[in-house]
Amino acid sequence: MTTATTTPAGKAPADELVFDVRGITLRFGGVTSLNDVSLQMRRGEILAVIGPNGAGKTSLFNSLTGVYTPQEGEVLVAARSGDEPVSVLGKKTHVVNHLGVARTFQNIRLFSALTALENVKVGIETRQKSGPISAMLGLPWQRREEKDSTAKAYQLLDRVGLAGRANELAGSLAYGEQRRLEIARALGTGPGVILLDEPAAGTNPVEKRELAALIQQINADGVAVLLIEHDMKLVMSVAHRILVLNFGQRIAEGTPEQIQRDPAVVAAYLGTSEEDAETELATHDQPELQRIDLSGDPLHEASTTEQSEGSGATAAGEKGGPA
Numbered sequence: 001m002t003t004a005t006t007t008p009a010g011k012a013p014a015d016e017l018v019f020d021v022r023g024i025t026l027r028f029g030g031v032t033s034l035n036d037v038s039l040q041m042r043r044g045e046i047l048a049v050i051g052p053n054g055a056g057k058t059s060l061f062n063s064l065t066g067v068y069t070p071q072e073g074e075v076l077v078a079a080r081s082g083d084e085p086v087s088v089l090g091k092k093t094h095v096v097n098h099l100g101v102a103r104t105f106q107n108i109r110l111f112s113a114l115t116a117l118e119n120v121k122v123g124i125e126t127r128q129k130s131g132p133i134s135a136m137l138g139l140p141w142q143r144r145e146e147k148d149s150t151a152k153a154y155q156l157l158d159r160v161g162l163a164g165r166a167n168e169l170a171g172s173l174a175y176g177e178q179r180r181l182e183i184a185r186a187l188g189t190g191p192g193v194i195l196l197d198e199p200a201a202g203t204n205p206v207e208k209r210e211l212a213a214l215i216q217q218i219n220a221d222g223v224a225v226l227l228i229e230h231d232m233k234l235v236m237s238v239a240h241r242i243l244v245l246n247f248g249q250r251i252a253e254g255t256p257e258q259i260q261r262d263p264a265v266v267a268a269y270l271g272t273s274e275e276d277a278e279t280e281l282a283t284h285d286q287p288e289l290q291r292i293d294l295s296g297d298p299l300h301e302a303s304t305t306e307q308s309e310g311s312g313a314t315a316a317g318e319k320g321g322p323a
């Protein structure tokens, strides 16, 4: 599955497939949330999945991470460079994570009563050998692993801009900080690909800019990024390629420029015919999907305002233990 091309960071073959999704269909009773969806994702990529509410984006993430098993189709993953592709279907979420697939959630799932450092260590320690017994016995290699995991956790906190917050409880952090902490914890599992589910939801404009830089940095460090995001400005600024879903079907795929000018995509978001969408596109010199309010999410709007007015707000009510 590889050729000699390299990523900008020169870390891995850029056109090696990390995900090869072939015609998956996922049904819940009478609802078809994914209908014959295919997708190929390459190692060097930041790939965004967009679409109106209920389009099937989270269903796709869940199908790629072992939460759901589609009734039809195949999902192959080769997350880390050099891995042989294996099927995700039927595998438990922690097994898929061990294969190098990490994710964050639309509704933040941190251990709110643990510190930021401890949350990241939970991610790191999923890959370590020591268990509770060796920890109780305080074996030398266990103490070494503990030291390594603390050092790595500090590095990851630094990478997401939370070095100064290491010893604060996750639940006391501002909303945008919690989202970055979730990313650090996911990175702690040493993934080859990270799936970010609406990482910008509820964050303010400054946090969005920082998030864009962080996503690009993660990718430059050799981790492929699959992104679900309603904030089109962020999507258009970081994505190399965009896949668009509507009513569980793939309706378009292309570069940000192609997607912004695609009548089928604009029609899906505006809820109009493609003809009307073409008129809409023709009446603007620089038609941009960004002009359309895509969030459709009152929480997103409200939280953004709240965060813009003061940075101390937390994500109360959004937290729970990891799945």
Ligand SMILES: Nc1ncnc2c1ncn2[C@@H]1O[C@H](COP(=O)(O)OP(=O)(O)OP(=O)(O)O)[C@@H](O)[C@H]1O
Pocket: 028, 031, 032, 033, 051, 052, 053, 054, 055, 056, 057, 058, 059, 060
């Ligand atoms: N566990 C489930 N049981 C029944 N229906 C489900 C389940 N999960 C998803 N669906 C349905 O599948 C469709 C797609 O939902 P999904 O959450 O994947 O969309 P989405 O694009 O992520 O939406 P949003 O942008 O609002 O998060 C919806 O009709 C939803 O109701």
